[in-house]
Amino acid sequence: MFPFLIYILTLVCIYAIIVMSLNLAMGYTGLVNFGHIGLFGIGAYTSAILTTKFDWPFVFAILSAGILCAIIGALLSIPSRKIKDDYFALLTLGFLFVTGAIFINWTDMTRGTLGIRGILRPEGFTEPNSFLILTFIAALVTFFILEKVTKSPFGRVLEAIRDDELVAESLGKNIDRAKMTAMTLSGFFVGIAGVLMAHFIRFINPASFWLDPLVVALAAVVIGGLASLRGSILGVVIVFAVSESLRFLSLPSTMIGPMRVILFMIVLLVVILFRPKGIIGRADLD
Amino acid sequence: MLKLQNISKSFGGVQAVKNCSFEIEESCITALIGPNGAGKTTVFNLVSGFFNPDKGEIFFQKQNINNLPIWKRSRLGISRTFQLSRMFRNLSIEDNLLIALREDDDKFFKMFMRGIEGDAQEKNRIREMMDFVGLKKDPSTIVTDLSYGQQKLFDLARALLNNHTFLMLDEPVAGVNPVLRDTLKELLKKLKSKGETIFVIEHDMDFVRSIADTVIVMDQGDVLAQGTPVKVLSDKSVLEAYLGINI
Numbered sequence: 001m002f003p004f005l006i007y008i009l010t011l012v013c014i015y016a017i018i019v020m021s022l023n024l025a026m027g028y029t030g031l032v033n034f035g036h037i038g039l040f041g042i043g044a045y046t047s048a049i050l051t052t053k054f055d056w057p058f059v060f061a062i063l064s065a066g067i068l069c070a071i072i073g074a075l076l077s078i079p080s081r082k083i084k085d086d087y088f089a090l091l092t093l094g095f096l097f098v099t100g101a102i103f104i105n106w107t108d109m110t111r112g113t114l115g116i117r118g119i120l121r122p123e124g125f126t127e128p129n130s131f132l133i134l135t136f137i138a139a140l141v142t143f144f145i146l147e148k149v150t151k152s153p154f155g156r157v158l159e160a161i162r163d164d165e166l167v168a169e170s171l172g173k174n175i176d177r178a179k180m181t182a183m184t185l186s187g188f189f190v191g192i193a194g195v196l197m198a199h200f201i202r203f204i205n206p207a208s209f210w211l212d213p214l215v216v217a218l219a220a221v222v223i224g225g226l227a228s229l230r231g232s233i234l235g236v237v238i239v240f241a242v243s244e245s246l247r248f249l250s251l252p253s254t255m256i257g258p259m260r261v262i263l264f265m266i267v268l269l270v271v272i273l274f275r276p277k278g279i280i281g282r283a284d285l286d
Numbered sequence: 287m288l289k290l291q292n293i294s295k296s297f298g299g300v301q302a303v304k305n306c307s308f309e310i311e312e313s314c315i316t317a318l319i320g321p322n323g324a325g326k327t328t329v330f331n332l333v334s335g336f337f338n339p340d341k342g343e344i345f346f347q348k349q350n351i352n353n354l355p356i357w358k359r360s361r362l363g364i365s366r367t368f369q370l371s372r373m374f375r376n377l378s379i380e381d382n383l384l385i386a387l388r389e390d391d392d393k394f395f396k397m398f399m400r401g402i403e404g405d406a407q408e409k410n411r412i413r414e415m416m417d418f419v420g421l422k423k424d425p426s427t428i429v430t431d432l433s434y435g436q437q438k439l440f441d442l443a444r445a446l447l448n449n450h451t452f453l454m455l456d457e458p459v460a461g462v463n464p465v466l467r468d469t470l471k472e473l474l475k476k477l478k479s480k481g482e483t484i485f486v487i488e489h490d491m492d493f494v495r496s497i498a499d500t501v502i503v504m505d506q507g508d509v510l511a512q513g514t515p516v517k518v519l520s521d522k523s524v525l526e527a528y529l530g531i532n533i
Contacts, residue, residue, distance in 0.1 A: 148399075154393070169355070169357045172361045172389060172448065177392065283376040
């Protein structure tokens with residue numbers, strides 16, 4: 001029971017980083033980024049490759065992965081100058097497919113569908129308990145930095161862009177630069193989450209960064225609420241509580257997967273119908 | 287202050303503005319009138335930078351602004367309202383107005399260390415502006431809770447708080463009650479007496495007659511007439527095109 005709890009709490013901390021960083025782009029800035037999980041994968045693969053193939057120390061690997069994802073996040077924001085709303089979401093979904101294809105086909109580096117094994121946890125954090133502390137600290141730091149960003153006048157400009165970017169620009173705001181900054185930060189933190197995931201599970205393959213984690217992250221953002229970091233954390237806790245509670249029911253193992261999806265959708269539907277802003281969100285879904 | 291030189295703009299097969307030229311003087315109220323579809327709002331959007339002209343040049347304070355993005359035009363001093371109020375709908379009145387008031391809040395590193403609460407001076411300025419335009423609401427009210435008339439006042443307050451030298455108002459009294467219309471009329475007169483340069487689109491001829499120094503009439507994308515309200519509003523071609531009166 002206890003190791004299982006530590007396992008779940010570690011995942012909750014990693015997903016909290018994913019969801020908070022997604023909320024910065026989606027909830028605060030209005031950039032629906034389906035490619036977020038692609039960046040998560042890039043972070044994980046970068047660190048896995050650097051530490052297993054090139055023997056880089058964990059600290060350099062995590063920083064490199066974060067910076068690489070920040071740069072890619074920044075580049076991903078460039079099309080948002082011309083491509084808006086749903087079309088931007090579709091474009092980022094395309095980015096997720098491209099990253100998936102790279103993870104599968106760049107076999108020299110990624111080992112394709114075989115994945116990368118033997119990813120070591122950093123020194124001093126090899127035990128599940130200590131790794132939980134590491135991920136908890138990372139989630140806490142992410143929360144405080146993003147809280148500072150979103151509660152600053154810059155954060156308010158991001159919200160203005162989300163609500164009406166043309167008006168924000170007509171009030172003298174350089175919206176392209178602001179969107180790029182938001183996507184850079186979002187990319188950096190999800191890259192860090194990817195690194196933590198890779199070193200926690202110690203095995204990654206392309207399936208780890210596909211639609212399942214995207215659905216979990218999007219559901220947590222919507223359930224917790226757009227433009228609320230506390231909501232993001234709450235969303236992750238609810239999603240994990242719902243999904244893991246089924247383990248304690250005496251259901252046949254073949255039923256658990258489908259039941260999890262059904263429960264998930266019910267919670268999502270209830271939230272969308274009765275609380276369009278999410279449980280503690282500050283912006284609606286329009 | 288503002289000069290449009292042979293401006294043309296088409297949308298697909300529709301020519302919204304064709305070879306349009308006029309100038310706007312400083313510290314005056316200039317009204318832009320014309321029938322629906324004459325191209326008035328397109329002219330506003332061209333000046334704001336929402337569209338780029340297909341042909342022609344726009345000068346603001348003698349600087350060619352054709353290739354400037356919207357935000358740079360705003361920073362040059364062009365501030366505007368919209369025909370239908372557009373607001374940051376999830377934010378409070380105060381947050382909306384703080385965004386208009388602060389100039390450098392889109393700079394991440396500069397703003398990262400600042401809290402979201404406006405300092406006392408900025409909040410006072412917002413309250414003063416709300417009093418000035420007659421917007422009697424709690425600043426923490428979410429903007430979507432404002433009535434239509436209050437939204438018009440809010441629009442004006444936001445455009446005034448945005449650092450500007452040139453104010454463009456798109457139908458500021460459209461659909462408002464007579465009392466509010468008179469309030470807005472007095473406000474614009476007050477602003478003019480303070481030296482504001484105002485460019486206004488309006489259909490209400492009494493309103494235009496009472497505030498405007500110059501009237502520009504547009505029809506089918508081109509300037510039909512220009513001059514003082516008395517002269518323009520008695521022009522035969524204007525009466526025919528705009529008011530539908532056959533002389």
